Amino acid sequence: MKLRSIELALPDPAAAARFMLDIWGMAPGEVRGQTHYLRGSGPYPYLVAFEQADAEFVRHTTFVCTAEELAGIRAKAAQAGWPLTDTVSADPGEGHGVIVELPEGELLRFLVDTTEVAPITGRDLPVKLTHIVFNSADAEASGHAVEDVLGFRVSDRTKGMVFVRCNDSHHSTAFARAGFSSLNHIAFEMEDLDAVMRGIGRMRDHGFAPAWGPGRHGPGANVYAYYIAPFGPVIEYSTAVEKVPDDYQAGAPEDWTWPPNRIDQWGISDKDFDGLRKAEERFRFRREWQPAAPAANLA
Numbered sequence: 001m002k003l004r005s006i007e008l009a010l011p012d013p014a015a016a017a018r019f020m021l022d023i024w025g026m027a028p029g030e031v032r033g034q035t036h037y038l039r040g041s042g043p044y045p046y047l048v049a050f051e052q053a054d055a056e057f058v059r060h061t062t063f064v065c066t067a068e069e070l071a072g073i074r075a076k077a078a079q080a081g082w083p084l085t086d087t088v089s090a091d092p093g094e095g096h097g098v099i100v101e102l103p104e105g106e107l108l109r110f111l112v113d114t115t116e117v118a119p120i121t122g123r124d125l126p127v128k129l130t131h132i133v134f135n136s137a138d139a140e141a142s143g144h145a146v147e148d149v150l151g152f153r154v155s156d157r158t159k160g161m162v163f164v165r166c167n168d169s170h171h172s173t174a175f176a177r178a179g180f181s182s183l184n185h186i187a188f189e190m191e192d193l194d195a196v197m198r199g200i201g202r203m204r205d206h207g208f209a210p211a212w213g214p215g216r217h218g219p220g221a222n223v224y225a226y227y228i229a230p231f232g233p234v235i236e237y238s239t240a241v242e243k244v245p246d247d248y249q250a251g252a253p254e255d256w257t258w259p260p261n262r263i264d265q266w267g268i269s270d271k272d273f274d275g276l277r278k279a280e281e282r283f284r285f286r287r288e289w290q291p292a293a294p295a296a297n298l299a
């Protein structure tokens with residue numbers, strides 16, 4: 001199971017794509033109709049899709065998986081009563097699978113039989129997405145739900161987050177204890193620490209300062225620099241999230257505490273709590289399909 005992409009709807013996809021190409025550092029994938037697909041250096045045909053819509057929302061977050069994983073998710077989501085629909089992807093990489101709606105409205109798409117593209121070189125390109133984090137009214141319940149239904153595993157719990165993995169990467173998603181449900185941020189995996197720092201420099205050249213970072217997190221131990229994108233959401237340069245073994249013991253909030261005035265390993269950057277919170281409230285989830293009838297789900 002791997003996190004592949006996120007599909008966003010927003011009023012001006014061309015402007016969002018321009019920023020991600022010219023400043024953030026992505027490469028063009030395709031344009032299909034009014035949807036712009038942007039890629040990184042890795043084998044996925046795109047990492048981010050911007051589709052034209054009057055409002056801002058998340059269409060879905062896409063994972064690629066095996067047929068066995070897909071069958072398990074389909075059966076367990078139906079059993080749990082989660083809204084779901086079969087889907088054939090019209091996005092680059094094609095494939096087919098299912099979209100499920102989590103208890104707080106997050107829409108996750110699981111695809112099989114997707115195609116990949118040849119990797120490209122470019123040391124300033126993100127390689128892939130490394131995690132998508134959601135805000136939750138009840139992050140604890142969300143963590144349990146994805147363990148039970150999707151087969152994900154909780155890696156660590158902190159005062160602020162429940163970190164969840166779907167492979168040996170410490171987290172591919174997380175649920176922030178926010179009190180509401182929305183997209184928290186999108187994190188791009190950079191080649192190394194230097195690529196993160198050059199990204200910060202490139203953003204600075206264009207007048208953007210980090211909303212938080214650079215720094216190094218506790219859980220996952222990844223380096224980060226968070227920005228509020230001009231088209232709305234919080235985006236992150238990141239690198240080298242820790243790999244964990246199958247029997248990794250999930251830490252509890254009391255295992256992840258900081259000394260006074262510290263919220264990361266380095267302590268060199270301030271955090272714009274208010275600005276980040278406002279940006280995190282912008283992209284909610286919108287289901288554009290009618291769920292299959294429960295009886296059909298169980299068939």
Ligand SMILES: [Fe+2]
Binds near residue numbers: 131185236238
């Ligand atoms: Fe992150």
